[in-house]
Amino acid sequence: MNTVAQxxxxxxxxxxxxxxxxxxxxxxxxxxxxxxxxKKASIFDNILAENLVELDEIAPKKINYKDCxxxxxxxxxxxxxxxxxxxxxxxxxxxxxxxxxxxxKGFKExxxxxxxxxxxxxxxxxxxxxxxxxxxxxxxxxxxxxGSFCDEYGEYKKGDMQINDQNIKHHPSASDSNGCVxxxxxxNDVVFFGKFASILNLFTFxxxxxx
Amino acid sequence: MENEKIIDLVTKISKNRDERAFSELxxxxxxxxxxxxxxxxxxxxxxxxxxxxxxxxxxxxxxLFDPERSKFITWAYTIARNKKIxxxxxxxxxxxxxxxxxxxxxxxxxxNDYEIELSIDKIKQELDENQQKLLKMSFFEQKSHKKIAExxxxxxxxxxxxxxxxxxxxxxxLS
Numbered sequence: 001m002n003t004v005a006q007x008x009x010x011x012x013x014x015x016x017x018x019x020x021x022x023x024x025x026x027x028x029x030x031x032x033x034x035x036x037x038x039k040k041a042s043i044f045d046n047i048l049a050e051n052l053v054e055l056d057e058i059a060p061k062k063i064n065y066k067d068c069x070x071x072x073x074x075x076x077x078x079x080x081x082x083x084x085x086x087x088x089x090x091x092x093x094x095x096x097x098x099x100x101x102x103x104x105k106g107f108k109e110x111x112x113x114x115x116x117x118x119x120x121x122x123x124x125x126x127x128x129x130x131x132x133x134x135x136x137x138x139x140x141x142x143x144x145x146x147g148s149f150c151d152e153y154g155e156y157k158k159g160d161m162q163i164n165d166q167n168i169k170h171h172p173s174a175s176d177s178n179g180c181v182x183x184x185x186x187x188n189d190v191v192f193f194g195k196f197a198s199i200l201n202l203f204t205f206x207x208x209x210x211x
Numbered sequence: 212m213e214n215e216k217i218i219d220l221v222t223k224i225s226k227n228r229d230e231r232a233f234s235e236l237x238x239x240x241x242x243x244x245x246x247x248x249x250x251x252x253x254x255x256x257x258x259x260x261x262x263x264x265x266x267x268x269x270x271x272x273x274x275l276f277d278p279e280r281s282k283f284i285t286w287a288y289t290i291a292r293n294k295k296i297x298x299x300x301x302x303x304x305x306x307x308x309x310x311x312x313x314x315x316x317x318x319x320x321x322x323n324d325y326e327i328e329l330s331i332d333k334i335k336q337e338l339d340e341n342q343q344k345l346l347k348m349s350f351f352e353q354k355s356h357k358k359i360a361e362x363x364x365x366x367x368x369x370x371x372x373x374x375x376x377x378x379x380x381x382x383x384x385l386s
Contacts, residue, residue: 008382016350017292021300028312035321040385042285042322043330044350049288051351057242058249060259065237065266069230072267087312 006163010141011037015044022112022120023141026185028087030143033159088145088183095145095181100124106174107131118185125149125180130173138187140164147178212239218278225273237266244291250352251295261294268294272314280317282324289313333384342377349374 013019014027031038082089092098092112100108106129111121122145125131141163148157151172156162164170174180217239223232244265248258268290269276276286316322338346348354348362356374360367 005379005382008385009378012350012378015292016353017295018350018353019296021296024296031312031316038316038321039327042316042324043327043334043385045289046282046285046324046327046331047334047346048292048351049282049285051347052243052247052284052288055243055246055250058246059242060245060262063241063259063263063266065230065234065241068237068263068266069233069270070267071263072270074271085311085315090311 003163007037007161008040010163011041012044015041015048020116020118021114022116022118022185025087025091025112025114026120026141026143026183029145029183030159030161032087033143033145034161037161095122098122105129118187120183120185123180123182123184125174125182127174127179128176129179130171133169133171135166135169136164136186137166139185140187141185143183145181145183147180148175149173149180149182150175214283217283221269221273221276221278221283224270225276233270236269240269240287241266244287247288247291247351248295252353253295253298257298261291261298264294265291275314277317280320280323280325285324286313330384334381337380337384338377342373342380345370345374345377 010019010023010027011030014024014031019027027041031041084094088095092110098110100110102108106126108124109121110124111119114120125147141161142156143161144156144158146158148155149172150156151170153162153168153170217236220232220236223229224236241262245258245262248261249255253261265287269287276283313322335343345359348359349356354362356367356370360370363370
């Protein structure tokens with residue numbers, strides 16, 4: 001499986017404006033933390049923007065520059081970006097002050113209140129915590145925001161992204177020193193394997209009724 | 212319009228709040244942004260409404276435009292694109308400022324439109340006319356694969372495989 005191609009395609013779709021709210025926010029955060037990804041998005045933005053230059057123009061009939069000035073003068077003029085800005089902070093505030101929900105010992109989550117088909121959530125794992133072996137019915141996108149985790153495929157640090165699908169079975173565990181905070185998107189529920197699999201899968205099944 | 216002329220206008224707008232300069236910029240940009248939305252299948256009303264939002268954002272945030280790092284047309288495109296995402300946004304309760312991510316990246320030296328020109332030139336050399344057309348239809352005009360197949364009178368499977376091979380070709384020049 002070519003995950004580099006999958007990651008690039010996600011970035012292209014972001015540049016194009018094709019993604020839904022959850023994935024758009026996820027990719028914004030990816031570009032914020034990963035300058036290689038930001039550069040790729042910028043290359044594609046510039047290529048797409050050049051189409052504007054050659055486009056056959058169609059002048060708007062009902063709007064004029066004075067209306068635009070009036071509408072744009074409502075905000076304060078010296079527009080500034082907050083110095084603690086992150087794409088997430090403008091939506092949920094500081095990560096330290098979130099109301100986390102404990103899922104099991106050492107594993108907490110916070111589901112972002114977005115109205116979208118994809119579920120986007122923050123996951124917080126205490127140092128050394130691991131997740132039982134599982135795979136995914138749909139795709140899962142994981143972005144490390146703080147700390148690191150590792151699984152069968154390698155170590156993932158701040159700004160690294162992993163895309164998993166039904167072909168991937170993995171057993172991630174958070175780093176022993178710092179633990180791990182990740183942003184995750186799931187298109188569908190995960191499928192667990194091993195000792196507690198049936199009970200975890202049953203739990204996921206029951207949970208689906210309350211979505 | 213020449214890039215230098217545009218930069219001169221935007222500088223007058225941000226430094227002097229020059230309405231005449233803005234009116235010139237409006238005449239240059241509004242018909243392009245409006246045409247972009249119409250190409251993206253938005254209605255006449257929606258297109259004009261969003262065009263007004265883009266131009267008023269440019270008036271309000273002109274001080275954030277940095278001509279040393281950013282090309283004006285790319286800045287304008289990303290604002291227009293983000294307004295289109297906003298249109299389909301279902302979560303209306305909280306305000307998400309999508310424009311800010313690009314300003315953050317420019318301000319913190321993570322991206323510079325002029326430093327990547329070489330990669331862009333190489334990509335354009337590498338892609339033939341048909342591939343560039345497919346990219347434009349799929350990613351700029353956001354036409355579905357099915358619609359592209361109809362317009363170009365080629366099978367759907369061919370559209371999909373050609374887009375995939377175009378993206379694969381581009382990837383070599385991304386790093």
